[in-house]
Amino acid sequence: MTQVRITPELERWIVDQAMAGREPDVVVRSMRDAGWSEADAMEAVDRVVRDHLDQNARETGLPPAVRVPAPIVANGASVLDAGDRKVCVLANMLLPRVVLFGGLLSEQECDALIEVARPRMSRSTTVDPGNGGDLVHEARTSRGTFFPRAFDAMFAAIEARIARLLEWPADHGEGLQILHYGPGAEYKPHYDYFDPALPGSEPLLRRGGQRVASLVMYLNTPECGGATTFPDVRFEAAAIKGNAVFFSYDRPHPMTRSLHGGAPVVAGEKWVATKWLRERAHL
Numbered sequence: 001m002t003q004v005r006i007t008p009e010l011e012r013w014i015v016d017q018a019m020a021g022r023e024p025d026v027v028v029r030s031m032r033d034a035g036w037s038e039a040d041a042m043e044a045v046d047r048v049v050r051d052h053l054d055q056n057a058r059e060t061g062l063p064p065a066v067r068v069p070a071p072i073v074a075n076g077a078s079v080l081d082a083g084d085r086k087v088c089v090l091a092n093m094l095l096p097r098v099v100l101f102g103g104l105l106s107e108q109e110c111d112a113l114i115e116v117a118r119p120r121m122s123r124s125t126t127v128d129p130g131n132g133g134d135l136v137h138e139a140r141t142s143r144g145t146f147f148p149r150a151f152d153a154m155f156a157a158i159e160a161r162i163a164r165l166l167e168w169p170a171d172h173g174e175g176l177q178i179l180h181y182g183p184g185a186e187y188k189p190h191y192d193y194f195d196p197a198l199p200g201s202e203p204l205l206r207r208g209g210q211r212v213a214s215l216v217m218y219l220n221t222p223e224c225g226g227a228t229t230f231p232d233v234r235f236e237a238a239a240i241k242g243n244a245v246f247f248s249y250d251r252p253h254p255m256t257r258s259l260h261g262g263a264p265v266v267a268g269e270k271w272v273a274t275k276w277l278r279e280r281a282h283l
């Protein structure tokens with residue numbers, strides 16, 4: 001793609017417009033009125049605003065923002081075509097970026113995932129900050145197991161559905177992790193991204209880059225408790241069989257407000273399947 005030429009004056013003007021809170025499409029319209037083609041104007045606005053934010057991030061010591069899955073559509077369709085299944089959008093939030101999906105998995109898929117996972121469960125671990133290995137930690141009292149991508153035809157179909165729904169390639173993600181929480185078990189609030197400052201993150205980042213989003217799919221409905229909580233905004237997603245909570249984080253930083261946890265199961269049990277999305281192919 002040839003890059004459009006942007007003069008320093010135009011760059012300043014675009015930044016000023018953005019700082020004044022003008023929506024990008026309004027800025028693009030002004031540029032079109034001044035003789036720009038729509039495509040060139042969009043590219044120019046996108047590039048200038050992105051460069052400006054990156055520059056700001058560097059100056060303040062923030063890691064730069066990256067592209068994340070799931071397009072942001074305000075007041076869009078409530079039912080999305082995910083290929084082999086229609087999925088509902090139940091709630092949509094911008095900061096933190098959270099989308100609650102209804103009916104992502106069928107009842108049969110939920111039951112089958114639990115049965116495949118059941119004989120493979122072991123105590124869940126967290127990432128060892130020193131070397132990136134696994135660590136048993138009191139913050140995480142669930143049991144779990146990891147599956148490779150496309151473990152069987154059902155996994156492959158679910159992964160293809162997620163790729164279509166989130167508009168993110170299926171190989172830009174880890175295999176599914178299935179977790180089981182008994183009564184009282186929880187996963188204390190944490191971030192899913194790898195802390196770039198920790199030496200243990202390096203080997204994990206080399207394979208597929210950062211985690212940029214998480215999709216937690218509920219495989220059963222606990223009798224009481226077990227919601228996924230977002231303490232920064234006091235929001236909780238109820239665990240309902242077949243539904244899922246998606247959240248993204250465009251940089252490994254608390255400003256994404258993506259702090260979240262699995263609240264204690266008060267009565268009954270909780271099963272989830274978590275899909276972590278990566279920046280690049282995770283091979």
Ligand SMILES: O=C(O)CCC(=O)C(=O)O
Nearest residue numbers: 216227228261262272274
């Ligand atoms: O169980 C939940 O609700 C959250 C799970 C979670 O945070 C994770 O798997 O990283």
Ligand SMILES: [Fe+2]
Nearest residue numbers: 190191192260
């Ligand atoms: Fe998490």
